[in-house]
Amino acid sequence: MNWNYLKPILFFIPLSVFQLAVVPLISVYDISPNLILILIVYYTLINGQIFGMLIGFIFGFIFDLISGGLLGASMLSFTISAFLAGYFYNQNKIDINTASLLFILILFLCGTINSFIYSGISNSNSDISLIRLFLYIGILPGLYTSLLGLTVIIFKPKKGIV
Amino acid sequence: MxxxxxxxxxxxxxxxxxxxxxxxxxxxxxxxxxxxxxxxxxxxFGSFAVVNNFINYFTGIFKTDSSYDQLKEENARLMLEINRLRKQGIENRNLRAMLSITDTSQYNLIAADVISKLVNKIRGSFILNKGFKNGVRVGMPVVSPDGLVGIISDVTENFSVTKTLYNSSLNIAATVQNVNVDGVLSWNGKELIIKNIPTTYEINVGERVETSDFSTLLPPNIPVGVIDKKESLALGLLHTIYVKPYADIRSASSLFILTIVPSKQINHLEMNLMK
Incomplete structure (x- = not known):
């Protein structure tokens, strides 16, 4: 089996622990980066849309279970985010897509959509408008996630361990 | 084909x-x-919380000694006591003729640490390191030394999930203490609000908000927060009140679970009425 397909699974567990135990410490007014989304987008850009959707779905399922959140919410939001990220997949441009500012842009787009869908599903308050959900609850976490995605570009080895 | x-x-x-x-x-x-x-x-989540608990042990390594936790517990107990007495004071002033109206029993507290948080603008929740084994049950209120934080929504043997006030699916009956007007407190993704309060009630910024006697989720008289601002709706007949919670929910790390399930309290009150 291709090593590239196993790596995201190995990274997922420590990242989930980090997401639940450490990321809250760096959240600002309930706006926090999504490390698992970074992992999903990164490996979607390396392995393609179908692979991305599958890991998005599985990781979302596991994350919903271990976080005590609404079962199905992360599954759906990660799957759709991976589907979007998959449009940027190009076998000949993997290095450019994962090691340039384009990666940050893709991450911002996917982070915004992910947060918007997750919040839209979880929301039970009819007072929150869709525009507010998108601008306030979608874009800001997307921005934070993409900022954290800079570390992937900075620390990405030339010929990858990651 | x-x-x-x-x-x-x-x-x-x-x-x-x-x-x-x-x-x-x-x-x-x-x-x-x-x-x-x-x-x-x-x-x-119970299985995974074991891992989070382990991580929490390291992230909490800079915490002070146990006497600090004891003081916090005492603080939480006193906060509840003060609020109960304040409520009784108002009732005494308004209804001097009546005696022994409220429940005088004390709340028991279970100290718990937050081991992980689901940080989200819409659906905030914590996982606490106390569960069924420690006497925690679904529906129990969670407080900090300053006020209400949330409510237990799921329990396993050793861990429990708390739905915080910053969760749009948690709507609680609250009352403005001075004027005794009730409303439903909810989270709109940005602020805690109580909608549709008639403008005939004279409500001022700075007044205290606590859980209502009508709440089916929480026991009465738990301090929730203070009125931060109020807004009149277009026709000027109704107010929307914005509440600033007493508890610093975002940075909460050590909390207390009140070992009281509202339904039991209601049962108790109903039995008292029948006497």
């Missing part, structure tokens, strides 16, 4: 897969309240 189908499926396989995965996700979403799903969730 089969070739056409094969080609069709192969050409749009990403879309087929997306639809299948979305349908499965939506099916699961609609089954969140089923007992079997709840059991699976409880088992999964």
């Amino acid at each position: 089969s070739n056409f189908f094969r080609r069709f499926i192969s050409q749009f396989k990403e879309y087929f897969l997306l639809v299948i995965l979305i349908v499965i996700s939506l099916a699961l979403l609609s089954r969140n309240d089923k007992p079997e799903i709840k059991r699976i969730r409880a088992f999964a």
